[in-house]
Amino acid sequence: MPDLKQTLRRAITFVGLTALGVGSYLWLTRTAASPKPRSSREQGQPVRVIEVSEAAAVPRVIGYGEVAAQRSWQGLAEVAGTIIEMGPNVQVGRIVREGDILFEVDPEELELEKRRTVASAKGVRAQISELKAREASAKASLAVDAEVLALANKELERTESLYRQGTASLSEVEAAEASVLSAKKSVVSLQNTLAELPASRRILEAQLEEVDVGVTGAELVLARTRIVAPFTMRISELNVTTGQSVSSGQVLIVGEGLDVLEVTARLPLGGIDPLLPARPERSRPGPAPGSDAAASDPPPSTEAPDEPNTPASTKTPSEPDAGPPADPAAGSEQPRPGRWFDRVAEVVTPTVRLRMAGVDATWPARFSRFAGVDPLTRTTGVVVEVDRSQRREGSRDIQLSAGMHVSVEFVGAAKPGCLALPIDAVHDGVVYVVADEDRLERRDxxxxxxxxxxxxxxSGLAVGERVVVSEVVPAVNGMRLAPTVDAFETARLAGLLGTDEGAQ
Incomplete structure (x- = not known):
C-alpha cells in the first residue's frame, strides 16, 4: 500500500510540472514583441562625387635648380712668373669692369728673350745686306771681264791672221789663246757666283722671316703678362696674391657675368610636354606618279615627331628635326629649325621663386633652351634666363644671385575642352562612375x-557624369552607392585648372 501512494504522488507531481511548463510557454509566446519587418530596399555606400564638366585648363609644372651666371670666366696664367701687381678691386665679391687690369706677371725674362730675338733679326738683315752688295759687285766685275774677253778674242783673231801671213810665230798665237781662256774663266766664275747668290739670299730671307715671327711671338707673350677682365663681372674665386709665383695654366681668378642669370630646372620626364605647342607634321617627297615605287611603297607618314621628354625618345625639342616641313614645291624636305622652338618661348611663361625663412620672392624669367635628359635622375633640364633689370623683387630689395636654390614654375597657354578629374580619382586608368539607379560602374x-x-x-567620360572622388573598398560593378556632391573638391579642382569656375 505505501508503494501505491508513493507512485501516485510522483504521477501528480509530474502532471503538475508539465502543466506549469505549458502555461509558462503560452504566456511567454503571447507577451513577446513581434520582430520588426525587414526593409526591402538595399542600403548604398556613402561616397563623394563631382560632376564632370568641360573647362579650359592651364598646364603648369614646377622644377628646381640652382641659379648660375650665364657667362662665367676663369683667368689662367698664360706665362709662368711672379705676380708683381694686382688690380685694386681684385677681391672676392667685388665687381670689376671690362678692360680692367687684374694681374701683371713680371715681364723681365720675357723682355730679355725679346731683345735676343730682335738682335738675331738684325744679324740676319745685315747678312742679307752683305749678300746684296756682293751680288752688285759680281755684276760689275762680270761686265768688266766680259769686255776683257771680247778684247782677248780680237787679239787672238789678229794674231792668227798674222800667223797665216808668216809674220807671227806659233808661240804668239798660243799666248793669245791662253789670254782668251783666262778671260772666259773669270766670266764663268762670276756667272756662277751670281747664280748662287739668289739662293743664299732666299735662305737668309726665310731665316729673317722666322726670326721676325719669333719677335712677334715674344711681343704676344709679353702682352700675356697682363690679365685683363674680358667683361664686367663679379669675382667669385681668387687663388693668388702679389709676390706669388705662378705656373702656366694655373687658375688665378674666377668671375661671373652680371648681365644674365640662368636656372636649369630639372623636371620629370614628360612634365613639360603639356605646355609645349603642337609640333607640325613632317612630310617627305613621294615617288613620281605612275612609277613602280609609287605603286609599292606605302604612303608617307604624317605623324609628328616623338615628344622630347618621353622615355621612348632621348631627343630634345631643340634638335633640328623639330622644325616645320619644307615647302612642297622645293622637291625635298628642308626643315626650318627655330620656328617651333620660337613658339615654345611664346607660349611657356616661367617664373623663378625663392622660398626660405621669411622670404617668398618671385622673378619673371624667359625660356632659353632645353638641357637634355639626365640618365641618372631620369629628369629633363629646361634653362630659363633672368635679366639683370629684373633681378630685384619689388620694394623688398631682394636680389637674385648665383648659387641660390630656387623653384621655377612653368605656365602654358590654356587648353580648352578639358574633362578634369582629381588625380586620386583615377585608378590605373579606371574611374568609378555613378551610373543609373546609383550603381557603381568601373569605367576605362x-x-x-x-x-x-x-x-x-x-575619352571614356561625358559632361555631366558623376565620378567618385572618395575611397571605395571594395569597388564592385553594380554595387549600390549613396552619392553626395563634394562642393569643396569641385572648387579646389576649378582652382587647379586656373579658371574661376569649374565649367564653361
Missing part, C-alpha cells in the same frame, strides 16, 4: 595629359 578612360594634382580625360 584615356588620359590626354596630366598634372601633379589633376588629369584631363580624352
Amino acid at each position: 578612360v584615356e588620359i590626354a595629359w596630366s598634372q601633379e594634382e589633376f588629369v584631363c580625360v580624352e
Whole structure:
C-alpha cells in the first residue's frame, strides 16, 4: 500500500510540472514583441562625387635648380712668373669692369728673350745686306771681264791672221789663246757666283722671316703678362696674391657675368610636354606618279615627331628635326629649325621663386633652351634666363644671385575642352562612375595629359557624369552607392585648372 501512494504522488507531481511548463510557454509566446519587418530596399555606400564638366585648363609644372651666371670666366696664367701687381678691386665679391687690369706677371725674362730675338733679326738683315752688295759687285766685275774677253778674242783673231801671213810665230798665237781662256774663266766664275747668290739670299730671307715671327711671338707673350677682365663681372674665386709665383695654366681668378642669370630646372620626364605647342607634321617627297615605287611603297607618314621628354625618345625639342616641313614645291624636305622652338618661348611663361625663412620672392624669367635628359635622375633640364633689370623683387630689395636654390614654375597657354578629374580619382586608368539607379560602374578612360594634382580625360567620360572622388573598398560593378556632391573638391579642382569656375 505505501508503494501505491508513493507512485501516485510522483504521477501528480509530474502532471503538475508539465502543466506549469505549458502555461509558462503560452504566456511567454503571447507577451513577446513581434520582430520588426525587414526593409526591402538595399542600403548604398556613402561616397563623394563631382560632376564632370568641360573647362579650359592651364598646364603648369614646377622644377628646381640652382641659379648660375650665364657667362662665367676663369683667368689662367698664360706665362709662368711672379705676380708683381694686382688690380685694386681684385677681391672676392667685388665687381670689376671690362678692360680692367687684374694681374701683371713680371715681364723681365720675357723682355730679355725679346731683345735676343730682335738682335738675331738684325744679324740676319745685315747678312742679307752683305749678300746684296756682293751680288752688285759680281755684276760689275762680270761686265768688266766680259769686255776683257771680247778684247782677248780680237787679239787672238789678229794674231792668227798674222800667223797665216808668216809674220807671227806659233808661240804668239798660243799666248793669245791662253789670254782668251783666262778671260772666259773669270766670266764663268762670276756667272756662277751670281747664280748662287739668289739662293743664299732666299735662305737668309726665310731665316729673317722666322726670326721676325719669333719677335712677334715674344711681343704676344709679353702682352700675356697682363690679365685683363674680358667683361664686367663679379669675382667669385681668387687663388693668388702679389709676390706669388705662378705656373702656366694655373687658375688665378674666377668671375661671373652680371648681365644674365640662368636656372636649369630639372623636371620629370614628360612634365613639360603639356605646355609645349603642337609640333607640325613632317612630310617627305613621294615617288613620281605612275612609277613602280609609287605603286609599292606605302604612303608617307604624317605623324609628328616623338615628344622630347618621353622615355621612348632621348631627343630634345631643340634638335633640328623639330622644325616645320619644307615647302612642297622645293622637291625635298628642308626643315626650318627655330620656328617651333620660337613658339615654345611664346607660349611657356616661367617664373623663378625663392622660398626660405621669411622670404617668398618671385622673378619673371624667359625660356632659353632645353638641357637634355639626365640618365641618372631620369629628369629633363629646361634653362630659363633672368635679366639683370629684373633681378630685384619689388620694394623688398631682394636680389637674385648665383648659387641660390630656387623653384621655377612653368605656365602654358590654356587648353580648352578639358574633362578634369582629381588625380586620386583615377585608378590605373579606371574611374568609378555613378551610373543609373546609383550603381557603381568601373569605367576605362584615356588620359590626354596630366598634372601633379589633376588629369584631363580624352575619352571614356561625358559632361555631366558623376565620378567618385572618395575611397571605395571594395569597388564592385553594380554595387549600390549613396552619392553626395563634394562642393569643396569641385572648387579646389576649378582652382587647379586656373579658371574661376569649374565649367564653361
